[in-house]
Amino acid sequence: MGRPRNFDDDVVIERAMDAFWTHGYANTSPAQLSEATGIAKGSLYNAFSSKRELFARALVRYDQQSSAIAADLLARPGSTIECIRFALRSIVDFDLSQPLRRGCLVANTAVELAGHDPEIARTVRRMQDRPIGALTARIEQGRRDGDVDDDVHARAVAEFLANTLAGLRVMAITYDAPTLYRIIDSAVAVLRRPPSLRADPADPPPPADRAG
């Protein structure tokens, strides 16, 4: 009963996500959100309580979409290394195809808000853990498939690749495709041979790998 919503919440959240992603949290005013969504400020507050709440919903939406894209990319056929290389390239290509360089909303939120707000920090952390989990699973699959060395520590490499991705999305704001592609090639090379995981990292590399 009562008057029904004049708009689809999901559409509004998506447009708000876009605005927050483009301008950051602090630099997106209620007036801008109203303009971006086509909904008057009053209605926005009636539906989402506060700017903060709307942002939280937008962030969740971003995470869902990103996870879906990541899952698709990591489910593609091919060797682990080629799959991950293609996935990283696709994300970089996406960033560079945008009219404005805006990075990754989760990372941007970490930078802008996580340092001051423990709740946001927890949320961001949870969202950052997801690609690590997905990469871990893909690398473990690679080990089962035999295209990844048994002594590759799946979780450690996944963390490393997620870190590389975080870096790439910052670098994509100011650098060009060739540089970013070179970085990706260097990064995925860890899947060729595992990094040393010993306690004393100063020891020399093992005399030869299993091919020797």
Next chain:
Amino acid sequence: MGRPRNFDDDVVIERAMDAFWTHGYANTSPAQLSEATGIAKGSLYNAFSSKRELFARALVRYDQQSSAIAADLLARPGSTIECIRFALRSIVDFDLSQPLRRGCLVANTAVELAGHDPEIARTVRRMQDRPIGALTARIEQGRRDGDVDDDVHARAVAEFLANTLAGLRVMAITYDAPTLYRIIDSAVAVLRRPPSLRADPADPPPPADRAG
């Protein structure tokens, strides 16, 4: 002639840098800057024209300090891989030792402003190029010293390591030391054996390195 400055510009810029670093550009108001520096708003504007101008000066200062620290770290004795590992760990340790997680001011500025402001983007890009140059030099030295393979592409690996660092400083906002250390260990492992730089990256790894 005329009344002399009541304060040291450099001290004020340093404190402003701290405020911008902690809160971001948009979230640092003239009132906060006045409080952080101990200088009345009017004097601040008299000396630095605008918030924007003061920020630019603070950013330059940050870059100078960072470069000096980086130079020191990369000038330390030891093998290239150990030197770089130690340098990355030191930066991570610094980030984690701070009362607030605030990342890297240059990267934060890339995220917050570079997407919308080409001039800031150029400045940030120049600042990001510096650690790449320093790393390139250190890796080339390693090649001369013989502790880095001749087929390591110094510049490519330097870009990769700078990207890793960019990632680390975002990850240091939400992750803990063990995870970050593992990431560093994975990253510096590229110096053990060069990434493939061939056109077709899908080719299998060479049968054995020079130790085999």
Next chain:
DNA sequence: CGACTTCTTGACCAGTCGGTCTAGAACGCC
């Protein structure tokens, strides 16, 4: 000393911030 200059300060400014509220529109229900 007085003249001149540049500094410091807090009052002041228009504009915007995040948010509230009121008037009334648009339904379901009886």
Next chain:
DNA sequence: GGCGTTCTAGACCGACTGGTCAAGAAGTCG
């Protein structure tokens, strides 16, 4: 068609934004 409810829209709010300015303080110079 009334009634109750929930919606919409935009006027409105105090606080604060980035920035200016006038009044006067603190120097140099002749």
